[in-house]
Amino acid sequence: MTTGLDEPLSDxxxxxxxxxxxxxxxxxxxxxxxxxLRDVADRASSHNVGVVVTAPAPPGRRRGWASLAAAAAxxxxxxxxxxxxxxxxxxxxxxxxxxxxxxxxxxxxxxxxANGCASAHxxxxxxxxxxxxxxxxxxxxxxxxxxxxxxxxxSRAACRRTVTPC
Amino acid sequence: MRLVAAITFDRDSALEIVHDAFAGLxxxxxxxxxxxxxxxxxxxxxxxxxxxxRQLRTRVRPTRNVLIHEPEIDESLAAVLRxxxxxxxxxxxxxxxxxxxxxxxxxxxxPTGTVKSTLHRALQRLRKxxxx
Numbered sequence: 001m002t003t004g005l006d007e008p009l010s011d012x013x014x015x016x017x018x019x020x021x022x023x024x025x026x027x028x029x030x031x032x033x034x035x036x037l038r039d040v041a042d043r044a045s046s047h048n049v050g051v052v053v054t055a056p057a058p059p060g061r062r063r064g065w066a067s068l069a070a071a072a073a074x075x076x077x078x079x080x081x082x083x084x085x086x087x088x089x090x091x092x093x094x095x096x097x098x099x100x101x102x103x104x105x106x107x108x109x110x111x112x113x114a115n116g117c118a119s120a121h122x123x124x125x126x127x128x129x130x131x132x133x134x135x136x137x138x139x140x141x142x143x144x145x146x147x148x149x150x151x152x153x154x155s156r157a158a159c160r161r162t163v164t165p166c
Numbered sequence: 167m168r169l170v171a172a173i174t175f176d177r178d179s180a181l182e183i184v185h186d187a188f189a190g191l192x193x194x195x196x197x198x199x200x201x202x203x204x205x206x207x208x209x210x211x212x213x214x215x216x217x218x219x220r221q222l223r224t225r226v227r228p229t230r231n232v233l234i235h236e237p238e239i240d241e242s243l244a245a246v247l248r249x250x251x252x253x254x255x256x257x258x259x260x261x262x263x264x265x266x267x268x269x270x271x272x273x274x275x276x277p278t279g280t281v282k283s284t285l286h287r288a289l290q291r292l293r294k295x296x297x298x
Contacts, residue, residue: 009296014289015289025239025243029175
């Protein structure tokens with residue numbers, strides 16, 4: 001007769017414990033205080049997102065930049081047609097054409113939209129930076145959404161003048 | 167991001183790795199056909215390299231917030247932290263990402279047999295470490 005206490009763990013038991021550990025521990029490491037992949041993926045799937053523009057991280061905000069990089073990845077995974085990424089080491093918000101990366105079906109208008117919006121914010125580099133701009137690339141009309149997760153971006157009006165949010 | 171966190175168990179290095187993967191994609195200037203697959207493989211390989219280079223598995227301790235004070239969870243975390251980098255990556259892809267062995271092999275760019283043998287060794291080691 002065995003008590004079970006000294007029996008070797010099965011692979012299934014080990015697997016169950018490791019899975020349980022991940023479910024508890026990983027969300028604590030990535031605590032979601034920035035943009036989450038899920039946030040962007042949800043928006044992307046419902047808005048046919050085509051462009052993700054990430055602002056560079058001002059000093060001390062590289063965490064935000066990395067999260068945005070992940071967000072951009074999610075946008076791309078969800079069908080983004082074009083992505084523009086600014087240099088993380090610049091301290092102002094500009095997305096020159098040279099840094100845009102066409103991934104699939106680039107619409108020339110998208111470059112203008114991305115650059116226009118980024119430039120609008122770049123004129124106010126001391127503002128809380130816009131974190132992400134998402135555009136739907138359907139047709140040539142800028143009928144996308146734009147999204148500033150910080151909700152404190154004072155350049156929002158400038159951005160609205162540059163692009164037409166849906 | 168969470169996949170990298172599941173491998174490194176360190177937020178800052180995970181963020182760096184995500185960034186570097188994305189920067190790598192950017193440097194390729196649109197020549198990557200499947201950006202998602204590229205980024206997926208890139209973050210895992212960068213995490214493996216980071217673990218090896220910095221010996222994170224011995225240097226990095228879970229942050230205060232990560233200690234759960236539930237023995238079964240903390241022991242499991244400690245056991246995973248003792249795994250070599252490649253084993254830790256395979257375990258994360260299988261049990262955090264819930265990928266099949268074939269999909270894990272695809273992400274890593276390894277033969278499926280290598281994934282199986284690496285996972286087998288990881289499970290052996292975890293079983294030994296978790297044995298009551």
